[in-house]
Every structure is written in C-alpha cells, then in structure tokens.
Amino acid sequence: MTTIGIPRALLYYQYYPMWKTFFEHLGVEVVTSEPTSRNTLAKGSTRVVADTCLPVKVFVGHVLSLVDKCDYIFIPAIRSLKSRTYNCAKFLGLPDMTRAVVPESPPILEIEIDVNRGKRYLYQSIYGLGRHFNWNPLRVREAATAAMEAFISYRGLMSESRLTPLQAIDDITGIPRREPVEPSIAPTTPSATIAVIGHAYLLYDEHVNYELIHRLEQYGARVLTPEMLTEHEREAAVARLVGRAYWTYEEDVVGAGGHYLQNEVDGVIGIMAFGCGPDSLMMEILRREAGNQQTTAFMCITLEEHTSETGVITRLEAFLDMIHRRKRRRVALCV
Amino acid sequence: METYLGIDVGSVTTKLAVLDEHDELVNHVYLLTQGRPIDMIQEGLRETRKQLPADCDVCGVSTTGSARYLAGVIVGADLVKNEITAHAVAALHYFPDVRTIIEIGGQDSKITIVRDGIVTDFAMNTVCAAGTGSFLDHQALRLDMSIEELSQRALASSAPVRIAGRCTVFAESDMVHKQQMGHRVEDILYGLCQALVRNYLSNVGLGKDIQPPIIFQGGVAFNQSIIRALQEELGMEIIVPPHHEIMGAIGAALLVHEEMATGGSSSQFKGFDQSEVKYRTSSFECKACPNNCEVARLSLNGKALAHWGGRCDMWERVAAIP
Known part of the structure; x- marks a missing residue:
C-alpha cells in the first residue's frame, strides 16, 4: 500500500484528522513522525539558515525523520483561508523550502490553498493533490467531502468537550486518553484558570514549550486553549479588537486572547516563537488590551532553542503567584 | 529568638538574610557564587552561624534565585520561591506604596509593576543578557578596571558618547571604535551605562506603565552611574533601599515567615551543620x-x-x- 508521511509539526495540530481522512479515502496509508525530541530539533536546525524560526526548524526535523518511512511526504502551502487575509512567508514557501533543504526526501506532495483565487482554483488544487492516487474526480471529491466532515467534527469535539488537539486526535484515533494531571503542590493555594493562547504548533509541542500546559496543571491550574472556543467567539474578539483579521491564524492569537481577557479566566499566557513577525504584532495588541482592561493578567512567553527550562518555569511560577496574591487580596477586601 | 532564613542563590552572587519574628534584619551574608553554588551555600551557612547570636532558633528557611531547587534540597527548605515574587514581597515590606520595582542582577533583569500593594504586571529579560550586570562586568574586565572603579569613573563624565546597547557584541565594537576616536574613558563608561539603561527600558520595560515611587534593587544598584542614568532617562527619582543587594533573600525569609505562621508546621531546616557535609x-x-x-x-x-x-x-x- 502506498504510504504518505505527515510531519507532526506546524499545521499538523490543526488539520491532521482532515488530511488523514482525505488520504485514507483514496486508499493511502498515513504515517506520522514521532513527537518532537531533542534529536528532531537538533537535526532540523543543522539544515536551515540560522535565523529560521524555531517551529520551522522543528518541522524540517520531522521531515527528516520521515525520509525512509514513506513513499510521499505531504506539505501544504496555505496562503489564505479567508478573503484578504495573509499568511507568514514561511508557510507560503514551505514545500519548496523543504525540497531545497531535504534533497533526500521522497517526493513532496503539496496543495496550495488560496481562497483569494476563488472556488474553482481551490477545487482544482484539491483534485491536483488527489489525482496522485486516484484519477477519478468523483472519488477525489468524495474524499474531500469526508475530509471536510472530519475537520468539522474535530473542531466541534474540541470546542464542545473542551479538548486540546492532542486529546481530540487521541480520541479520534482511538488512543486511550492520558490520566488527568495530579496537582503536585499543596491544595491550600486557590486554584486559578489560565488561558494559554498562540499557534497550535507551539502550544501542543511539549518539547518546544517545555511541557508548559502540563506544568500549569501540576501547579493546580485549569488550562483553557484557543481550540476550546467556537469559531464565532474567536471571530467576535478579532472584530472587537482589530476590526478585520489580517493574518491567517489571527483568530488563534488575537481572537482567543481577546476573548479570554474578557471571559472566564484569571490570566492569559501568550506563547510565541522568538523572531516571529506576525506574533510580535498580535501579542502587542493583546498586551495593550490587557493594559487597558486592568482586570485579567497577561504575560507573553517567547520560546527559543534554550535547552534550559528555568526561564519559563520562573515566569510561570511568578505569574501564578501574582494571580494567587491578587485573589487573596480580593477575598480579604470582601470579608 | 525566633528567626527566619532566606537564601538567594543567583548566577553571580549568593545572599543569605536572617530576619527575627518582627521581620527585622538580624544578619546577612553576601558572597560571589563563582559558578560553585553548593560551596557558596555552605560558606554562607558557616558565615551566618558565626555571626548569629547564640540564642537564635531557625523556625523557617526558604530559597530563591536560579539555584533555588538545588539550595532547597541542601538546606531542607520549607519554601522554594521564584525570585520575582521574592523581590516584590521584600520591596513591598519596606515601601508599602511602591509602584515600580526595577531589579537588575547578574544574568537577569526584571521589572515589576505594583498597584495598591499588589503585583499587577512583571517582565523579565528574554533571550539576551545585554541589559544586565554581566554586560558591565565584561566591559570593566576588558578595560582592565574593577566594577567599582567603573561606577565611580563614569560619574565624572561630562559629555557621554552614544553606544549601541542592543547587543553586547555590538556595544563592544562600538566602544572600541569610540576609544580609537580618542573619546575620554569617563565619557565612554557613562555612555555604556546609558546604553544598559536604554536596553533595559526598551526590552524589559517595554510597554510597562512605569510610575513613581520607583525602587531599584539587585546587585547593579551598587552602581552610582546606573542610578544616575536611570534617573535621567526616566526623569523620575529612583529610590535604592539600604539592603538592595539582598532583597531577594529578605523576600524569601518574609515569605517563609508568612508560610510558617499560616501553615503551623515545624521547619524542615537541616541545620547549619550542612555546611560541613560533602x-x-x-x-x-x-x-x-x-x-x-x-x-x-x-x-x-x-x-x-x-x-x-x-x-x-x-x-x-x-x-x-x-
């Protein structure tokens, strides 16, 4: 059976169930790379120029680990998902860049998603990808429809059952869910609800973010993420804060952050990669919004290739202390 | 006498502070870590024991700083706390109406914004140590003078030169260039202090609502030229507390006192004899x-x-x- 490799990086967390359904409907077996390890990152960063951002280095590492394990590798080029929104240059050229830096790779299959060019172009792109495995446009269309359904139910599962992409993918692929984390600190500290927002490839890659969500849970915090919101909630926050979205994934950052700053949580933690252009703008919007509101704490953590997690841990601890002390003061004032 | 011990093991210095039951400072020790945190924790314990009155009973011990977990295991800490919280607690203890806390240490720098006695925002330097003490240390070493001398000589500057402070590597080449041009050492040194302050305010202080009263603590607060540069850049008065260099340790001691008062259990402190264990x-x-x-x-x-x-x-x- 023909196999296609999907790197467990970048857009994997947003679309894996959709891609998997599409290829399986066309009779192709899907293989994924293992979760990121030190090795993945080390291999990836030797191939790219030094100022490439951390998530792309990780992506190249995942492609390298798939080289002998499949017949094709699937890398989409997502240009725009809504009219007049734009994506980071690194996503636009991802298939070409990967071909250039991983010459030993099996053939890279790509699909260009650019809704600015209209529906007809989109359908042609989908058929262009599907025909590698089945020339019949009807079969490709069926696969695409099933994939879209899988995507909608994946999003629904996350927002309705409040699951992270990792939990939802485990549910869909039939892997038993991990045990909930036992808080390792004394339960005397009041619990806090923290929203962690940013791109999925930073939030759910536990190697890259030093298991940030797991650590927050160990500290006794309840963690909410962008995927737990509905499309509507995120879009409403984008509209309120910036009017019209400019970046393709603005809903995950400005949308989710803007929503959580007004609802439900004690604090919002933004996660961005060092040197990320779009994020440096979007996090600034959130920081200003938090400053204007003065109600919900906000902190931005920048991730780089540091091997030590100390910096992240110190910030997390101080952020939670700040929230706990604020809460305690509020309780004291009420009594 | 009931006492509480706070230990702050930073990247460059190790600090110990002992407070009594009224949170008055009884004794403190300030040592260079020199990359040997365990030796310096032990040395600190030895010194503290020597200087403390005989009737002192340690009722709680807490560790902070980048080696806080290591120090916590060695002394048997009742509380291990991050340095951001420890510094804020200490500043609030001495200056209840403080609104901004600037802290510049050896490898990191922080800003903490306080409103009505509660921390509302903080930031810590990210990937680069350009706005910290090690930057000045490095340049002092290059100019073959002590950091104390740098601090004093820079004060004599009358026409400071502009040095790029974005990155230590750039700052160094900029400095060499200015030296070759024949600028006075004093002016170059003060230019360096201004570069550090600019770097701090545009990195760590970016977007923070800096309002007086401003407390400046951490080892770099020894440096008179940096205080002057900060005051000039902000146009506000900077208050340097008398024990600015050990505020982290004092904060840790205050926190463990609070913790023991509410928790009520007895201390896990392993005793001063830990200084002699291998x-x-x-x-x-x-x-x-x-x-x-x-x-x-x-x-x-x-x-x-x-x-x-x-x-x-x-x-x-x-x-x-x-």
Whole structure:
C-alpha cells in the first residue's frame, strides 16, 4: 500500500484528522513522525539558515525523520483561508523550502490553498493533490467531502468537550486518553484558570514549550486553549479588537486572547516563537488590551532553542503567584 | 529568638538574610557564587552561624534565585520561591506604596509593576543578557578596571558618547571604535551605562506603565552611574533601599515567615551543620526516551538526593523515594 508521511509539526495540530481522512479515502496509508525530541530539533536546525524560526526548524526535523518511512511526504502551502487575509512567508514557501533543504526526501506532495483565487482554483488544487492516487474526480471529491466532515467534527469535539488537539486526535484515533494531571503542590493555594493562547504548533509541542500546559496543571491550574472556543467567539474578539483579521491564524492569537481577557479566566499566557513577525504584532495588541482592561493578567512567553527550562518555569511560577496574591487580596477586601 | 532564613542563590552572587519574628534584619551574608553554588551555600551557612547570636532558633528557611531547587534540597527548605515574587514581597515590606520595582542582577533583569500593594504586571529579560550586570562586568574586565572603579569613573563624565546597547557584541565594537576616536574613558563608561539603561527600558520595560515611587534593587544598584542614568532617562527619582543587594533573600525569609505562621508546621531546616557535609554533583544523559535529557544529580555519600533537568518527572520521582 502506498504510504504518505505527515510531519507532526506546524499545521499538523490543526488539520491532521482532515488530511488523514482525505488520504485514507483514496486508499493511502498515513504515517506520522514521532513527537518532537531533542534529536528532531537538533537535526532540523543543522539544515536551515540560522535565523529560521524555531517551529520551522522543528518541522524540517520531522521531515527528516520521515525520509525512509514513506513513499510521499505531504506539505501544504496555505496562503489564505479567508478573503484578504495573509499568511507568514514561511508557510507560503514551505514545500519548496523543504525540497531545497531535504534533497533526500521522497517526493513532496503539496496543495496550495488560496481562497483569494476563488472556488474553482481551490477545487482544482484539491483534485491536483488527489489525482496522485486516484484519477477519478468523483472519488477525489468524495474524499474531500469526508475530509471536510472530519475537520468539522474535530473542531466541534474540541470546542464542545473542551479538548486540546492532542486529546481530540487521541480520541479520534482511538488512543486511550492520558490520566488527568495530579496537582503536585499543596491544595491550600486557590486554584486559578489560565488561558494559554498562540499557534497550535507551539502550544501542543511539549518539547518546544517545555511541557508548559502540563506544568500549569501540576501547579493546580485549569488550562483553557484557543481550540476550546467556537469559531464565532474567536471571530467576535478579532472584530472587537482589530476590526478585520489580517493574518491567517489571527483568530488563534488575537481572537482567543481577546476573548479570554474578557471571559472566564484569571490570566492569559501568550506563547510565541522568538523572531516571529506576525506574533510580535498580535501579542502587542493583546498586551495593550490587557493594559487597558486592568482586570485579567497577561504575560507573553517567547520560546527559543534554550535547552534550559528555568526561564519559563520562573515566569510561570511568578505569574501564578501574582494571580494567587491578587485573589487573596480580593477575598480579604470582601470579608 | 525566633528567626527566619532566606537564601538567594543567583548566577553571580549568593545572599543569605536572617530576619527575627518582627521581620527585622538580624544578619546577612553576601558572597560571589563563582559558578560553585553548593560551596557558596555552605560558606554562607558557616558565615551566618558565626555571626548569629547564640540564642537564635531557625523556625523557617526558604530559597530563591536560579539555584533555588538545588539550595532547597541542601538546606531542607520549607519554601522554594521564584525570585520575582521574592523581590516584590521584600520591596513591598519596606515601601508599602511602591509602584515600580526595577531589579537588575547578574544574568537577569526584571521589572515589576505594583498597584495598591499588589503585583499587577512583571517582565523579565528574554533571550539576551545585554541589559544586565554581566554586560558591565565584561566591559570593566576588558578595560582592565574593577566594577567599582567603573561606577565611580563614569560619574565624572561630562559629555557621554552614544553606544549601541542592543547587543553586547555590538556595544563592544562600538566602544572600541569610540576609544580609537580618542573619546575620554569617563565619557565612554557613562555612555555604556546609558546604553544598559536604554536596553533595559526598551526590552524589559517595554510597554510597562512605569510610575513613581520607583525602587531599584539587585546587585547593579551598587552602581552610582546606573542610578544616575536611570534617573535621567526616566526623569523620575529612583529610590535604592539600604539592603538592595539582598532583597531577594529578605523576600524569601518574609515569605517563609508568612508560610510558617499560616501553615503551623515545624521547619524542615537541616541545620547549619550542612555546611560541613560533602555533597557531590554529577550529570548524565538519560536514555529512557529519544529526548536524551541531561539530568543533574546531587548526591551525598554515594546516595542520590535529588535530580533535575529531565523533561519528565521520572528522575525526580526516584529521588523522592527515601
């Protein structure tokens, strides 16, 4: 059976169930790379120029680990998902860049998603990808429809059952869910609800973010993420804060952050990669919004290739202390 | 006398502070860490014991700073607290109406915004140490003078030169260039202090609502030229507390006092004799998964006391088994 490799990086967390359904409907077996390890990152960063951002280095590492394990590798080029929104240059050229830096790779299959060019172009792109495995446009269309359904139910599962992409993918692929984390600190500290927002490839890659969500849970915090919101909630926050979205994934950052700053949580933690252009703008919007509101704490953590997690841990601890002390003061004032 | 011990093990210096039951400072010790945190914690304990009155009873001990977990295991800490919280608590203790806390240490710098006695925002330097004490130390070393001398000579500057402070490497080449042009050393030194302050305010202080009263603490607050540069840049008065260099340790002691008063249990403190125990540290690469974490081990008489550095808690659990 023909196999296609999907790197467990970048857009994997947003679309894996959709891609998997599409290829399986066309009779192709899907293989994924293992979760990121030190090795993945080390291999990836030797191939790219030094100022490439951390998530792309990780992506190249995942492609390298798939080289002998499949017949094709699937890398989409997502240009725009809504009219007049734009994506980071690194996503636009991802298939070409990967071909250039991983010459030993099996053939890279790509699909260009650019809704600015209209529906007809989109359908042609989908058929262009599907025909590698089945020339019949009807079969490709069926696969695409099933994939879209899988995507909608994946999003629904996350927002309705409040699951992270990792939990939802485990549910869909039939892997038993991990045990909930036992808080390792004394339960005397009041619990806090923290929203962690940013791109999925930073939030759910536990190697890259030093298991940030797991650590927050160990500290006794309840963690909410962008995927737990509905499309509507995120879009409403984008509209309120910036009017019209400019970046393709603005809903995950400005949308989710803007929503959580007004609802439900004690604090919002933004996660961005060092040197990320779009994020440096979007996090600034959130920081200003938090400053204007003065109600919900906000902190931005920048991730780089540091091997030590100390910096992240110190910030997390101080952020939670700040929230706990604020809460305690509020309780004291009420009594 | 009831006392509370706070230990702050930073990257450059190790600080110990002892407070009595009224939170008055009884004794403090300030040492250079010199890359040997365990030796310096022990040295600090030895010094503290020597200087403390005989009737002192340690009722609580807390550690902070970048080596807080290591220090916590060695002394038997009742509380291990991050340095951001410790510094804020100490500043609030001495200056209840403080609104901005500037803290510049050896490897890191922080800003903490306080409103009505509660921390509302903070930031810490990110990937670069350009706005910290090590930047000045490095340049002082290059100019073959002590950091104290740098601080004094820079004050004599009348026409400071502009030095790019974005990055230490750039600052150094800029400085060399200015030297070759024939600028006075004093002006170059003060230019360097201004560069550090600009770097701090545009990195760590970016977007923060800096309002007086401003407290400046940490080791770099010894430096008179930096205080002057900060005052000039902000156009506000800077208050340097008398024990600015040990505020982290004082904060840790205050926190453990608070904790023991509410918790009510007795202290885990292993005693001052820990200064004479032979600890060993080692590290190894864990082979349990492809992450190959570098795990550090602290051991005593061939028995592992604690492990750090693993991505999972596998090794930390091993240490918990007695």
